Amino acid sequence: MPTPYTFSQRAEKITSSTIREILKVTERPEIISFAGGLPAPVGFPLRDMNAAFDRVLGQNGRTALQYGPTEGYTPLREWVASDMQRRGAGQVGTEEVLIVSGSQQALDLLGKLFIDPGSNVLVEAPSYLGALQSFSLYEPNYVTVPTDEGGLIPAGLTDERVRDARFIYALPNFQNPTGRTLTLERRQALVQRCAEAGVPVVEDDPYGDLRYAGEALPSLLALGRQAGATVVRLGSFSKVLAPGLRLGYIVAPAPIISKLVQIKQATDLHTSTLTQMAVYETIKDGFLDEHLPAVREIYRKQCGYMLEAMQAHFPSTASWTQPEGGMFIWVTLPQHIDAHELLARAVAQNVAFVPGAPFFADEARHNTLRLSFVTVPEARIREGIAILGRLIAESHATTSAATAVKPEAAESVPGAIVAGAESTTAAARSQAL
Amino acid sequence: MPTPYTFSQRAEKITSSTIREILKVTERPEIISFAGGLPAPVGFPLRDMNAAFDRVLGQNGRTALQYGPTEGYTPLREWVASDMQRRGAGQVGTEEVLIVSGSQQALDLLGKLFIDPGSNVLVEAPSYLGALQSFSLYEPNYVTVPTDEGGLIPAGLTDERVRDARFIYALPNFQNPTGRTLTLERRQALVQRCAEAGVPVVEDDPYGDLRYAGEALPSLLALGRQAGATVVRLGSFSKVLAPGLRLGYIVAPAPIISKLVQIKQATDLHTSTLTQMAVYETIKDGFLDEHLPAVREIYRKQCGYMLEAMQAHFPSTASWTQPEGGMFIWVTLPQHIDAHELLARAVAQNVAFVPGAPFFADEARHNTLRLSFVTVPEARIREGIAILGRLIAESHATTSAATAVKPEAAESVPGAIVAGAESTTAAARSQAL
Numbered sequence: 001m002p003t004p005y006t007f008s009q010r011a012e013k014i015t016s017s018t019i020r021e022i023l024k025v026t027e028r029p030e031i032i033s034f035a036g037g038l039p040a041p042v043g044f045p046l047r048d049m050n051a052a053f054d055r056v057l058g059q060n061g062r063t064a065l066q067y068g069p070t071e072g073y074t075p076l077r078e079w080v081a082s083d084m085q086r087r088g089a090g091q092v093g094t095e096e097v098l099i100v101s102g103s104q105q106a107l108d109l110l111g112k113l114f115i116d117p118g119s120n121v122l123v124e125a126p127s128y129l130g131a132l133q134s135f136s137l138y139e140p141n142y143v144t145v146p147t148d149e150g151g152l153i154p155a156g157l158t159d160e161r162v163r164d165a166r167f168i169y170a171l172p173n174f175q176n177p178t179g180r181t182l183t184l185e186r187r188q189a190l191v192q193r194c195a196e197a198g199v200p201v202v203e204d205d206p207y208g209d210l211r212y213a214g215e216a217l218p219s220l221l222a223l224g225r226q227a228g229a230t231v232v233r234l235g236s237f238s239k240v241l242a243p244g245l246r247l248g249y250i251v252a253p254a255p256i257i258s259k260l261v262q263i264k265q266a267t268d269l270h271t272s273t274l275t276q277m278a279v280y281e282t283i284k285d286g287f288l289d290e291h292l293p294a295v296r297e298i299y300r301k302q303c304g305y306m307l308e309a310m311q312a313h314f315p316s317t318a319s320w321t322q323p324e325g326g327m328f329i330w331v332t333l334p335q336h337i338d339a340h341e342l343l344a345r346a347v348a349q350n351v352a353f354v355p356g357a358p359f360f361a362d363e364a365r366h367n368t369l370r371l372s373f374v375t376v377p378e379a380r381i382r383e384g385i386a387i388l389g390r391l392i393a394e395s396h397a398t399t400s401a402a403t404a405v406k407p408e409a410a411e412s413v414p415g416a417i418v419a420g421a422e423s424t425t426a427a428a429r430s431q432a433l
Numbered sequence: 434m435p436t437p438y439t440f441s442q443r444a445e446k447i448t449s450s451t452i453r454e455i456l457k458v459t460e461r462p463e464i465i466s467f468a469g470g471l472p473a474p475v476g477f478p479l480r481d482m483n484a485a486f487d488r489v490l491g492q493n494g495r496t497a498l499q500y501g502p503t504e505g506y507t508p509l510r511e512w513v514a515s516d517m518q519r520r521g522a523g524q525v526g527t528e529e530v531l532i533v534s535g536s537q538q539a540l541d542l543l544g545k546l547f548i549d550p551g552s553n554v555l556v557e558a559p560s561y562l563g564a565l566q567s568f569s570l571y572e573p574n575y576v577t578v579p580t581d582e583g584g585l586i587p588a589g590l591t592d593e594r595v596r597d598a599r600f601i602y603a604l605p606n607f608q609n610p611t612g613r614t615l616t617l618e619r620r621q622a623l624v625q626r627c628a629e630a631g632v633p634v635v636e637d638d639p640y641g642d643l644r645y646a647g648e649a650l651p652s653l654l655a656l657g658r659q660a661g662a663t664v665v666r667l668g669s670f671s672k673v674l675a676p677g678l679r680l681g682y683i684v685a686p687a688p689i690i691s692k693l694v695q696i697k698q699a700t701d702l703h704t705s706t707l708t709q710m711a712v713y714e715t716i717k718d719g720f721l722d723e724h725l726p727a728v729r730e731i732y733r734k735q736c737g738y739m740l741e742a743m744q745a746h747f748p749s750t751a752s753w754t755q756p757e758g759g760m761f762i763w764v765t766l767p768q769h770i771d772a773h774e775l776l777a778r779a780v781a782q783n784v785a786f787v788p789g790a791p792f793f794a795d796e797a798r799h800n801t802l803r804l805s806f807v808t809v810p811e812a813r814i815r816e817g818i819a820i821l822g823r824l825i826a827e828s829h830a831t832t833s834a835a836t837a838v839k840p841e842a843a844e845s846v847p848g849a850i851v852a853g854a855e856s857t858t859a860a861a862r863s864q865a866l
Contacts, residue, residue, distance in 0.1 A: 004663040005633045006599060007692065008549045008571070014695045041495040049498065050490040057483040062474040065482065065675030101534055101679075105701040112570060116441045133699040137545060138441070166439060200438045230437045242498030244706035246534075259440065262447045266566040268538040268701075272708060273677035 010137050026352045032384035033352040034371040037176065037327060040302070041375070043295040044242040045282065052281040053274070060277065068273035070265040071257075072099025072249070076280040080235065080249050088222040095254045098261060101271045103206055103236040103248035105264075107134035110202060110232065112263050113256070114166040115140045122161065122168035124152045126359030126368070128176045128204065131169055140166070142361035149321070151175065151182030154189035157197070167200040167232070172220055173208040174326025177359045177370040181324055184217050188227070191220055195229035206236040206248075209292055211325035212300030221251060232256060237279055239327075240288055240295070245275050299327065299374065302381075306373035309382045313389030329371045330356070337395045339369040345391050351384045443570050459785045465817035466785040467804040470609065470760060473735070474808070476728040477675040478715065485714035486707070493710065501706035503698040504690075505532025505682070509713040513668070513682050521655040528687045531694060534704045536639055536669040536681035538697075540567035543635060543665065545696050546689070547599040548573045555594065555601035557585045559792030559801070561609045561637065564602055573599070575794035582754070584608065584615030587622035590630070600633040600665070605653055606641040607759025610792045610803040614757055617650050621660070624653055628662035639669040639681075642725055644758035645733030654684060665689060670712055672760075673721055673728070678708050732760065732807065735814075739806035742815045746822030762804045763789070770828045772802040778824050784817045 026033040056064050071077065077097040084092040100106045107130070115121060115138035123132065125144035132142070143165065146156040152170060162168075170190065172182040182190070194201045203220040224231035236248040250260060264270070306329060310320060320331045333339060339355035346352060356368025373381060459466040489497050504510065510530040517525040533539045540563070548554060548571035556565065558577035565575070576598065579589045585603060595601075603623065605615040615623070627634050636653040657664035669681040683693060697703070739762060743753060753764045766772060772788035779785060789801025806814060 003631055004686075005547070005631070005689070008545065008547055008552070008599075010549075011546045011692055011696065014692065038500055041499055044495055044498045046490065046494040046498070050487065050494065053486045053490065054483065057479065057486065061479040061483065062477055063677075065477045065479065065677040066474055067471055067671075067676045101701050101705075104699075108700045112441065113444045114438070114441055116443075119441070130699070130702070137696065137699055166441075198436055198438070238500075243500045244496075244498040246701065246703070246705045253437075256438070259444055259447065263444065263570065266537075266563070266570055267541045268534050268679065269563070270679070272534075272679045272705060275705060275708070 010139060013136075013139075023352060023354070025347055028350075031347070031350050031352055032376060032380050032387075034306075034373065034376065034384060035352045035354045036375075037372055038375050039239050039243055039327070040295070040298050043298050045287070045291055048282050048287065048291075049242065049278065052278045056274065056277045056281050064274040064277045066273060068270050068276070070261050070270045072097070072271060073273065073276035073280060075284070076276050077249075079280060079284060080251065084221065084233075084251055088218055089251075090222070090225055092251065093254065096251055096257055098250045098252075098257050098264065099271050099276055100248050100250060100264065101268065102238060102243070102246040103204065103234045104130055104134065105246075105268075106234045106248055106250050107131050107204075108137075109250070109260050109263050109267065110167070111135045111138040111140075112267070113259055114200075116166075120163070120165040122157070122165045122199070123361050124170060124175070125361065125363070126177055126356060126365075127169065127361065128171060129359050131204065132359075132361055135169075144361050144363070147178070147180070149180060151180050151186055152190070154186050154193055157190070157193045159197075162193070162197040162199050165197075165199045167202050168194060169202045169204065170220065171204045171207075172217070173205055174210065174323050174328070176207070176326070177328055177354070177356065178330035179321045179323030179326055179328040180330070181214070181217070187217060187220060187223050191224040191227040191229040191231070194224070195227045200230040200232055203231055203233045205234065206239050207326035209240050209288075210296060210299050210327070212296045212303070214324040230256075240292060241279060241282065245279065247271065247275055247279055296325075299325070302373045302376075302378075303329070305378045305381045306371065306385060309385035310389070313382075313386045315389065315393045318392055327372050327374045329373060331369045331371060332365075333367040333369070333392060333395075335367055337392065338366045340366065342369070342391060342395060345395075346388060349387050349391065351387045351391075353388070443572060446569075446572075456785060456787070458780055461783075464780070464783050464785055465809060465813050465820075467739075467806070467809065467817060468785045468787045469808075470805055471808050472672050472676055472760070473728075473731050476731050478720070478724055481715050481720065481724075482675065482711065485711045489707065489710045489714050497707040497710045499706060501703050501709070503694050503703045505530065505704060506706065506709035506713060508717070509709050510682075512713060512717065513684065517654065517666075517684055521651055522684075523655070523658055525684065526687065529684055529690055531683045531685075531690050531697065532704050532709055533681050533683060533697065534701065535671060535676070535679040536637065536667045537563055537567065538679075538701075539667045539681055539683050540564050540637075541570075542683070542693050542696050542700065543600070544568045544571040544573075545700070546692055547633075549599075553596070553598040555590070555598045555632070556794050557603060557608070558794065558796070559610055559789060559798075560602065560794065561604060562792050564637065565792075565794055568602075577794050577796070580611070580613070582613060584613050584619055585623070587619050587626055590623070590626045592630075595626070595630040595632050598630075598632045600635050601627060602635045602637065603653065604637045604640075605650070606638055607643065607756050607761070609640070609759070610761055610787070610789065611763035612754045612756030612759055612761040613763070614647070614650070620650060620653055620656050624657040624660040624662040624664070627657070628660045633663040633665055636664055636666045638667065639672050640759035642673050642721075643729060643732050643760070645729045645736070647757040663689075673725060674712065674715065678712065680704065680708055680712055729758075732758070735806045735809075735811075736762070738811045738814045739804065739818060742818035743822070746819045748822065748826045751825055760805050760807045762806065764802045764804060765798075766800040766802070766825060766828075768800055770825065771799045773799065775802070775824060775828060778828075779821060782820050782824065784820045786821070 077094045080097045081092040117139040121140040145152050221231045221233040232252040317334045354370045357364035510527045513530045514525040550572040554573040654664045654666040665685040750767045787803045790797035
């Protein structure tokens with residue numbers, strides 16, 4: 001018998017992830033899960049969205065259910081363009097906007113557009129795992145840019161690093177996984193450097209509107225246009241409205257959008273007409289200006305509960321970020337503690353989080369982990385953080401005594417794609433890593 | 434100054450299409466357009482869908498707006514599995530079903546899964562243009578399989594053709610662009626041959642439920658399972674409910690679905706939870722069994738109007754298919770008439786269609802064209818067909834006299850991707866080629 005099928009080389013390289021395997025258990029109701037990246041469902045504007053779907057289906061139903069243009073629903077594209085202008089990006093034309101099926105799709109389209117096998121792609125260390133997975137299907141060579149508390153370090157964009165890079169992928173606001181924000185000076189230095197080097201900047205900003213502390217900073221799009229850099233900005237309605245809609249957008253120079261339209265047409269024809277029309281119907285009259293303060297308040301409180309609990313329960317040998325927005329806190333443990341091994345012990349105590357190693361495209365730091373504070377009730381946050389704090393302290397004691405560290409037990413998955421979980425709820429929870 | 438960006442080689446290969454340029458004019462209301470592939474909006478179950486969205490948002494809104502599993506909404510996957518069983522595919526498990534964002538996305542995911550640059554992919558001559566565009570981004574080597582009135586010719590699957598083929602892409606029912614149906618004997622021979630040769634069959638069947646004449650034939654999935662062939666079946670809700678939803682599915686052996694889930698996760702995380710839940714809510718209690726006969730009746734009548742008009746107005750030197758379902762009629766003109774050149778003259782008379790050449794992955798037949806009868810009112814069909822008939826007859830006269838033929842004016846776009854149109858309506862019309 002011949003073999004029944006042969007996969008492509010890129011597909012063969014996809015590996016399953018033991019982390020997702022572990023996280024499958026987070027479905028169990030007794031688990032306190034700080035893993036996953038789900039937005040707070042109490043922030044979804046259910047009644048407004050329901051009314052919007054009703055109006056669209058009632059008034060323009062046959063248009064909403066018909067095929068639509070690949071570029072997206074024109075009024076929504078116009079809304080995005082004027083929103084960018086309102087935020088200081090200067091004149092933005094509708095032809096510079098493409099509507100996509102969530103900004104994860106934007107990553108895939110950009111991979112198709114820019115990456116040949118072996119192309120250099122610059123990413124922060126650490127960076128969004130979903131982006132690494134998406135780009136990896138186009139087989140790039142990742143070049144990592146060092147980061148610190150102020151985000152990526154522009155001085156790290158050495159001639160050697162930027163040479164032949166197809167783009168740099170940056171998350172300037174409340175980065176996933178670290179929660180860090182790129183400082184204004186570094187934003188300016190970054191776009192300046194990219195303009196000089198002829199390297200496009202892909203600015204991924206799903207969380208920018210979830211700022212609950214500090215001052216909003218200009219986008220890389222706004223600064224890059226002034227500096228003459230090519231900036232491709234990714235935006236999403238997942239965190240400001242609801243992720244289940246799968247709606248996002250790309251803002252970029254028209255020749256890039258034009259090529260992306262051709263690519264998207266071959267990829268999925270277009271994004272749901274109905275969804276685009278209903279979202280436009282929801283937001284067209286300034287809805288977000290009223291809605292977002294309430295959402296930010298939810299996230300601010302949740303973040304506060306977790307930071308407070310960490311302060312009370314984590315040993316002084318651990319350090320962590322103080323996010324000004326978004327969904328995540330990044331923890332650095334003492335060098336000898338492997339977060340992957342810690343996860344196994346935490347799950348045994350009904351607590352889950354995501355180890356930091358998979359977020360590094362190379363040279364994974366195994367003593368890091370990511371906590372999401374968004375969807376867990378206050379009392380459960382305290383309870384879970386107390387358990388984690390105790391386990392970290394115990395690791396310290398144990399490993400100090402035994403000095404037995406197994407870094408190879410953790411995962412370092414540059415280019416590896418992680419497996420989908422099997423059960424519905426677990427899969428949903430671990431979806432948006 | 435350095436160049437501001439470098440595209441991937443696959444992106445550089447995408448070319449704009451003069452056909453789409455011409456078809457942009459089909460937006461003008463005076464144009465009678467037999468181009469495009471839009472389903473009939475009178476067939477969209479607007480009230481039922483509206484009620485379903487209402488119920489889902491009212492009863493399960495926060496789940497519907499949240500991230501969901503990559504595999505798809507479990508009840509919808511179960512519905513698909515049992516629908517396949519009902520149609521004779523034997524036992525089909527939920528783990529053999531993946532929900533996708535329209536079956537165009539299925540083509541993209543299959544390209545990612547199966548195609549390495551230079552891999553052989555077998556396609557019918559002609560085949561669905563959107564599939565050629567989608568696969569082409571993965572840079573396959575197309576090997577075409579000859580077809581006739583009975584669909585693809587299994588005897589054409591010679592050892593030479595099937596050697597190292599990653600899959601064969603087939604549209605067995607009312608094929609786009611020809612409207613032809615693969616006979617039962619050929620279905621059996623096809624899956625038998627593929628089982629022996631170890632070549633998976635990708636069965637794309639968006640139109641199967643739109644049969645308005647003749648007897649339904651078993652799917653390649655059903656026959657293939659009996660013959661031991663690997664069949665990947667693509668289904669769509671675009672033609673049975675509405676295309677603007679962007680909802681389809683893949684049925685395949687679990688190891689293939691499992692890999693596709695990993696790929697889809699990196700590509701767009703998952704398909705809209707709300708859309709999946711609302712579609713499930715619409716169809717779960719047998720809605721399609723009542724709805725489809727009415728839809729088929731619309732298509733049957735429309736097809737009849739066009740065939741009647743062609744019989745009356747087309748010269749006897751042209752021949753065309755007699756579809757038993759679906760949306761398209763395929764016309765073969767006398768050898769010396771170039772359909773691309775005919776289109777230019779037709780558009781000058783306010784009539785549009787799609788020339789056949791781009792549907793061929795190689796050796797384009799320039800004397801062919803595709804007509805869609807679905808969305809044009811009866812009187813306009815007669816009017817448009819009369820004009821086309823006259824133009825064809827005139828070509829005959831002219832070119833017989835001058836014997837001036839310019840086949841190179843037509844397009845043969847193996848692997849070429851066509852440009853998106855700019856205006857909203859035109860783009861929507863020419864979307865689903």
